[in-house]
Amino acid sequence: MAPKNFLKNLTVPSPCPTDWNSMIGNDQVRFCEHCSFEVHNLSLMTRSQAERLVARSNGRLCVQYIQGPNGGPVTMPVGQKLHHISRRVSQIAAGAFTAALSVTSAIAQQSTAVRMRSVNVPPATQPMARWALGASVVGTVTDQNGAVIPGATVSVSNEEFNLALYASTSLDGRFRIEGLRAGSYNLRIEAPGFAADESNGIYLSQNGETRMDRSLKVAAIEENVEIEANGETRFISGGGMVAYVSPEHPFVRAAQQDDLETLAGLISGMDVNLRDPRSNTTALEHAVRNANREMVQLLLSSGAKVNLTNASGETVLMMFDADATSDLMWDLINAGAKVNLKDDGGNTALMQAGTADNLEALKALLDAGAEINIKNKSGRTALMLAASEGHVNIVRNLVLAGADINVTDEDKMNALAHAAENDHAAVVRFLKSKGALETVAKVKKEEE
Secondary structure (H helix, E strand, O other): OOOOOHHHHEEEEEOOOOOHHHOEEOOOEEEEOOOOEEEEEHHHOOHHHHHHHHHHOOOOOOEEEEEOOOOOEEOOOOOOOHHHHHHHHHHHOOOEEEEOOOOOOOOOOOOOOOEEOOOOOOHHHOOOOOOOOOEEEEEEEEEOOOOEOOOOEEEEEEOOOOEEEEEEOOOOOEEEEEEEOOEEEEEEEEOOOEOOEEEEEEEEOOOOEEEOOEEEOEOOOOOOOOOOOOOOEEEOOOOOEEEEOOOOOHHHHHHHOOOHHHHHHHOOOOOOOOOOOOOOOOHHHHHHHOOOHHHHHHHHHOOOOOOOOOOOOOOHHHOOOOOOOHHHHHHHHHOOOOOOOOOOOOOOHHHHHHHHOOHHHHHHHHHOOOOOOOOOOOOOOHHHHHHHHOOHHHHHHHHHOOOOOOOOOOOOOOHHHHHHHOOOHHHHHHHHHOOOOOOOOOOOOOOO
16 A cells, blocks of 8 residues: 655755756746756645655656745645745745655646537538447556656547547546547647647547557657666755655565555564664654554554654654544554644644644544644644634634634734635634634735
8 A cells, every 4th residue: 555645754864956946947847957857846736636646656756845834845725826825935934845756736637527629610510420439549648757647638639520629637647538530630738837749640440449648748858858766766956855765674664655464574573663764764653644543553562652753853643644533643642642742843733633634633632631822933823724724624623622813923913814815715704703803914925
């Protein structure tokens, strides 16, 4: 099973001279001539889209991202307009990092949707029932490194039939256009940041399926890129070398790969608190990130320590995500996890529950004595973070549990200001109904 929460495994172990602004391309994708990698903007994707794309890339990714106050990448909230991202990160005052991973920044679509373009076809030339419409064209669209490209536009056209059909590639880069008449077609594939690929004279046979896999090049880049896999993913950056690293030790790697059987076979006589020398992670950290309660229980019963911290000062209680259950949280708490510890950014487990939209975890932490109004180094509380993400159920439960609704951060913004800035109307309505005051936020004016 593929490991989850790849974004939490990003580190900055060494400097890199390459600057994002020196690369050729646009805001979504650029090409680094120094390392011959395509670099894509992770902060123009939602968190779930980014993690799904990383999972499908087999370690060949290239991403640019903005670093948030907790050390992790800032991604785009679901349904969020892009200009609000720039406003949010301006307040975070975080460094921008570029990662050499080769994932596309095209916004992922849930399914392949075919649509007809109006071409003013005369009635006499429109497809008729007597025509055999059993031909189809299918394929997968990737970049030069083999990473799939979701959201690419695929079109097939035939001048003789006055016909043009469009489709979008799905999350796994696939497309399918069917119900076509046998004949000769032109195929064109386009994606943001990539040069269009066009093939003419493709013959589709009656009741036949024609496969047209295509690899797109970065716009204005003509050379072929070859990447050698070496067991670890390298990231280039204007501020440093960023890496998602696969664990070297078999025990930690088994946990990262969510392989309970292998881990159980290796645990006898093992130092379960071993921190892998390459990834700097422990088995328990991966087990919590993967929300594998059975693995967590096995590690805890074998002596795994719950309050050990990683390089960012995080304990495992700060590493869960939306799929962690309250039972898993109580396993950690009952094993001695301290609920009010802070990482290097001043963030707590309760703040993680707020940003991860995990109501079960939030309630477990509150019941265990988590301090509700504690602030991180940016002066933000769990309520502000949840409001900024638009998690209305989290916001409601925090307010009902006694969260200070009008406390402000270093930018003089309260939870209502954060929700309003990010266009989260439901959160805004709820906070106003509870008496939240409108504050004047110190937000840098966006450049026109």
